[in-house]
Amino acid sequence: MPALPMQAWRWSDRCCLLPILTRQGMTPPRPDHTFPRTLVYPMLSPTDTTPRSATISVLVDNESGVLARVIGLFSGRGYNIDSLTVAPVDAAGLHSRINVVTSGTSMVIEQIKAQLDRLVPVHRVADLTMDGPHVARELALIKVIGTGERRVEAMRIADTFRAHVVDTTLGSFVFELTGATDKIDAFIELMRDLGLAEVSRSGIAALARGSRVI
């Protein structure tokens, strides 16, 4: 290997290839206890630590990429998405409504709303959980496979939950159930022992109660 070009600097004797050893009489600060040995990028310790759940509705331009922007914001900043729905909500199909259920400390939820609000195609952001009472519903399709006593029992429970049968064969049902998330969770839980085979859920659609609109 050819020798590296040496610079003809007068201080070249100091440019040794080894780490600096001589400190010209200067005592470097000791690295031990004076330095908290934390991460280079300290973890933020928010003041309030109890997370809450929030149902946030966002009115956006119905353009390509807008959902990616919203999802990217959540994944990029490490926010949770517990449920997400999106569909156009006006006749002309110009605007879509995105409903996100998320959770975090109140500082994080405020931050999520502020981050959503500054996206260019976003018209409005509403925190339905904070802004007063709201209704939140989702739809689930639940396939249950079974015969005999288990099939009868599944049908009986479906009746009490006001689930509709939208497809049936001699050995299976597809139930359609609308309601609050916990009601659907409860129904699915009961079906577990009765031949639960597959679930498809829409995620939450939500509106404020009364005459308020976002």
Add this chain to the structure above:
Amino acid sequence: MSAEWTQSGAEILLRALKDQGVEVIFGYPGGAVLPIYDALFQQNAIRHILVRHEQAAVHAAEGYARSTGKVGVVLVTSGPGATNAVTGLVDALMDSIPLVCLTGQVPTHLIGNDAFQEADTTGITRPATKHNYLVKRGEDLARVVHEAFYVARSGRPGPVVVDLPKDIVINKAPYAEPAVQHASYRPRTEPDLGQIAKAVALMKQAKRPMIYAGGGVINAGPAASDALTRLARMTGFPVTNTLMGLGCYPASDPQFLGMLGMHGTYEANLAMHGCDMLLAVGARFDDRVTGRLNAFSPDSRKIHIDIDGSSINKNVPVEVPIIADAGKALAALVAAWQASDAPSDKPALASWWRQIDTWRGKDSLKFTQNMARGGIIKPQYAIQRLFEITRARSKDVFITTEVGQHQMWAAQHFHFDKPNRWMTSGGLGTMGYGLPAAMGVQIAYPDACVIDIAGEASILMNIQEMGTLAQYRLPVKVFILNNQYMGMVRQWQELLHGSRYSETYSAALPDFVKLADSFHATGMRAQSVDELDAVINAMLDCPTAVIADIAVDQAENCFPMIPSGAAHNEMLLGPEHEESGAGITDAGMALV
């Protein structure tokens, strides 16, 4: 296609740029943007600066934008052109710099086909920009370009990408004038006067007030800096700046405490820690500034002016948020302070200043330069002399930096009395930013003195731009504080990793003097303190671009320093200070 469409998409694009007041584009050609280059060739209104790397085009546009307050414009080709620009885009996003970056794209019918030089530019740049567009129809072209400029400069400024498929710029398209109002993006700029009144009430009660002003004041334009200065003079409150805010308050003013934060002054950080009222303006409570959050300015009631609601209560909860343009909010504060007949606590303020002056007396930036012949140049001294000599020459000086120790020393020892004179990569900390940024500044101010204060490692990251300097005869001065180390990283290794200098020594540096020569620039070198002034003067006198290679003390560390995760009153001072190494235990006691 309508009969009255007489111009190609490329012509429509240039017409829209012209109507947006664009004078300069920084760019690099390629297949997908050839029609745009062809249209550029046939007009004279817009000047194109050919860079040597797309990243540099973006940094140059950043330098141009930051020094002028205008939107910087970039033009790059599809695929690698666009991906090369990404670092610059993120840099501009982090530092709130208004840019419009036009990227070429494969023709619409080939999108998604893995066509030659295709990249999912809008996908890749979505988190790298404030907003981005893919133009899919000629009818949308002019509207989207106008909207891109509106979005880039409104509210919190940032970079916007417009992805332009080749068929869109070739085919005929209609023109559209800029729209009057955007449908959804209308950031609030006027302050709520109720909040202003609350803020003034807090300010009047303050016994230990502090103003913490950041880059947002610069974003808000020179009038905001004037309003800040008026407010400070009127109230008598001390002022500190973030790295990004330097210049928004005159550094020569006695009320200025210097920069705060990780490498901020003793007085600025202790005043932040000890104040009982904090007015934050256009600053985002960055972790380099706050130190350990639960120990950040613990006793203060906080007012925060910011144009972006997401900056408020992000890291630090505040009592009086004011979502508004910094200039408008500061002007409103000035008016409300004058109109209020509530007394302010003058005796308390006087004793607060006495306290601050004892902190100042510590002279936390001091260093000792061996003035003997052959003495090794201290990097701080090199900057100090650069500052003194340029100031004596009284030419307008613009400083850009790379990233590292030299950047911090520049922030500490070069002083700015006006905004828009200091261009640095703060949020992303992009090595390689300084030279192209300086290029952009020099394009905007051909007669000004533009200096890139550089490190020998950083400068190599965009050194190819020396070619651009030569082509356009831009007399940018590159002032390298050459310590042969990635000094900032070496400092962390020394302090936190047992002096194990893993891969931070640059063993085969180029001869920067010869390198300058090969790029048709002038190279010079100072190796000891007695040579420094002559080199600085020669550099400033030189009509061409210069690389001045200043051999500085390799062992120097940048102090003061608040280690990550420490509080403002746990600052580490340099070896000049007796108590260094033991932390600043007297700081807590010194607090009133």
